[in-house]
Amino acid sequence: MLNSEFSIQLKEIVGAQYVSDNQADRLAYSYDATPNFQQMPDAVVSPKNAEEVQQIVRLCAAYNVPIVPRGSGTNLCAGTCPAQGGLVVLFTRMNRLLEIDEENLTATVQPGLITEELIHQVEKKALFYPPDPSSMKISTLGGNINENSGGLRGLKYGVTRDYVLGLEVVLPNGDTIKTGGKLAKDVAGYDMTRLFVGSEGTLGIVTEATLKLLPLPETKQTMLCLYESLEDAATSVSAIIAERIIPATLEFMDQPTLEVVEDFAKIGLPTDVRAVLLIEQDGSPEAVARDMKKIADVCRRNGATRVNIATTNEEADALLTARRSALSALARLSPTTILEDATVPRSEMAKMVRAIEEIAKAYEVKICTFGHAGDGNLHPTCATDARNEEEMKRVEAAFQAIFEKAVSLGGTITGEHGVGMMKAPYLELKVKKEGIAAMKAIKQALDPGHLMNPDKIFAKAARKRVVIS
Ligand SMILES: Cc1cc2nc3c(=O)[nH]c(=O)nc-3n(C[C@H](O)[C@H](O)[C@H](O)COP(=O)(O)OP(=O)(O)OC[C@H]3O[C@@H](n4cnc5c(N)ncnc54)[C@H](O)[C@@H]3O)c2cc1C
Numbered sequence: 503m504l505n506s507e508f509s510i511q512l513k514e515i516v517g518a519q520y521v522s523d524n525q526a527d528r529l530a531y532s533y534d535a536t537p538n539f540q541q542m543p544d545a546v547v548s549p550k551n552a553e554e555v556q557q558i559v560r561l562c563a564a565y566n567v568p569i570v571p572r573g574s575g576t577n578l579c580a581g582t583c584p585a586q587g588g589l590v591v592l593f594t595r596m597n598r599l600l601e602i603d604e605e606n607l608t609a610t611v612q613p614g615l616i617t618e619e620l621i622h623q624v625e626k627k628a629l630f631y632p633p634d635p636s637s638m639k640i641s642t643l644g645g646n647i648n649e650n651s652g653g654l655r656g657l658k659y660g661v662t663r664d665y666v667l668g669l670e671v672v673l674p675n676g677d678t679i680k681t682g683g684k685l686a687k688d689v690a691g692y693d694m695t696r697l698f699v700g701s702e703g704t705l706g707i708v709t710e711a712t713l714k715l716l717p718l719p720e721t722k723q724t725m726l727c728l729y730e731s732l733e734d735a736a737t738s739v740s741a742i743i744a745e746r747i748i749p750a751t752l753e754f755m756d757q758p759t760l761e762v763v764e765d766f767a768k769i770g771l772p773t774d775v776r777a778v779l780l781i782e783q784d785g786s787p788e789a790v791a792r793d794m795k796k797i798a799d800v801c802r803r804n805g806a807t808r809v810n811i812a813t814t815n816e817e818a819d820a821l822l823t824a825r826r827s828a829l830s831a832l833a834r835l836s837p838t839t840i841l842e843d844a845t846v847p848r849s850e851m852a853k854m855v856r857a858i859e860e861i862a863k864a865y866e867v868k869i870c871t872f873g874h875a876g877d878g879n880l881h882p883t884c885a886t887d888a889r890n891e892e893e894m895k896r897v898e899a900a901f902q903a904i905f906e907k908a909v910s911l912g913g914t915i916t917g918e919h920g921v922g923m924m925k926a927p928y929l930e931l932k933v934k935k936e937g938i939a940a941m942k943a944i945k946q947a948l949d950p951g952h953l954m955n956p957d958k959i960f961a962k963a964a965r966k967r968v969v970i971s
Contacts, residue, residue, distance in 0.1 A: 550596065577649055614643075738801045767820070832883050926962070
């Protein structure tokens with residue numbers, strides 16, 4: 503429960519109607535898209551601007567109240583679960599596209615703007631904002647920035663980090679800083695913009711962002727390559743890149759994922775093959791035609807049994823939408839869906855795909871795999887039931903084995919979903935003790951009271967490492 507003096511002052515800052523501590527609202531913000539980390543906040547607040555955010559942060563510092571900044575809560579790492587209660591800060595009233603600057607090719611946004619809304623708005627001006635997480639219909643830019651989210655276009659265009667030019671951030675002590683700006687170049691001091699991107703709401707609250715835009719590509723084409731062997735599909739990925747072609751999209755789905763996605767999307771996806779690659783190229787019509795022909799040849803040489811090129815934009819959109827719906831479709835399979843994010847260098851994709859299959863067999867768990875193959879970023883997804891304790895132990899052990907394998911192949915425990923509470927126990931696998939110590943030093947310097955999204959990134963006892971004898 504919040505101190506009553508705190509509550510009075512909070513209502514004075516934002517207006518009483520924008521603070522709620524009723525049970526229903528607290529329950530609604532007690533969890534996010536990650537299973538099994540539910541924790542009640544004490545209250546929820548919706549500020550209307552950066553000044554209100556600043557006053558809220560100062561008030562929380564004075565009363566020692568934890569703050570959980572929250573976009574749409576679609577993160578998959580328990581990044582917005584209020585581990586220590588406190589105040590959930592929403593940005594639903596800070597959701598404006600403030601400016602599209604056509605001379606500097608930038609967009610300035612508030613953190614609550616929905617990703618797809620930005621993409622649509624800039625496309626109307628023949629401009630392009632490439633980061634397109636599959637959740638883009640509901641995710642916010644504040645969330646994307648704080649998770650450094652990737653998307654289907656990451657292979658050619660990079661991830662959110664590559665498009666953040668400047669930020670306005672309210673620090674845990676209540677100071678507001680501005681980093682970067684509408685600048686192609688800026689080396690004035692430490693690169694604070696990069697520090698805040700991917701910081702998972704643990705270092706401050708982003709109240710405004712300046713994002714880089716590109717000219718909209720002239721045209722694009724999409725194809726689906728079908729495989730009878732998982733490894734052929736995985737090998738095709740590195741073969742395409744080795745051919746010096748960088749497709750805009752290069753996605754992988756295995757047979758169990760295809761079956762579930764087709765059942766959900768009903769667009770005629772093949773369900774009788776072992777795997778598919780969904781490939782898109784964009785650019786000038788000549789370059790796209792040339793690349794698509796080369797890609798089709800490479801895929802056939804590497805074992806593709808069929809190569810289908812989408813003949814209309816609608817067909818292409820349906821394929822991409824189906825891929826984006828993979829998690830939602832898989833979530834229908836069982837009461838609990840755990841989606842992971844192991845990532846390896848592209849050249850190790852085939853080994854990683856094989857390892858996931860073997861690990862699933864060894865631990866007797868159902869794992870469907872899809873992901874951003876071109877980025878080496880796989881989403882092994884386990885359909886399970888959190889109420890079955892014995893099965894959950896096997897699931898945890900399987901994922902631990904997957905992370906260990908990914909790291910041993912030069913990869914990482916998360917390519918785009920972040921650490922949060924979910925992967926905190928595995929962070930050391932990737933960054934080692936010394937890496938964690940350096941990160942903690944940054945956290946301590948900026949947030950000595952540990953009020954900003956506490957218990958994220960650094961392990962408590964959130965998800966225990968499991969040993970099955
Ligand atoms: C179906 C589905 C598909 C997905 N596909 C992808 C994908 O393709 N690629 C990908 O990378 N991710 C994907 N995700 C994960 C998720 O959508 C992304 O991490 C997304 O960026 C989260 O946005 P959000 O608005 O929901 O943020 P939230 O989940 O609300 O928050 C994410 C993090 O950002 C912090 N935060 C939010 N706003 C602010 C702010 N203004 N200031 C400071 N901190 C803030 C939060 O504290 C939290 O740590 C998917 C999730 C789902 C459910």
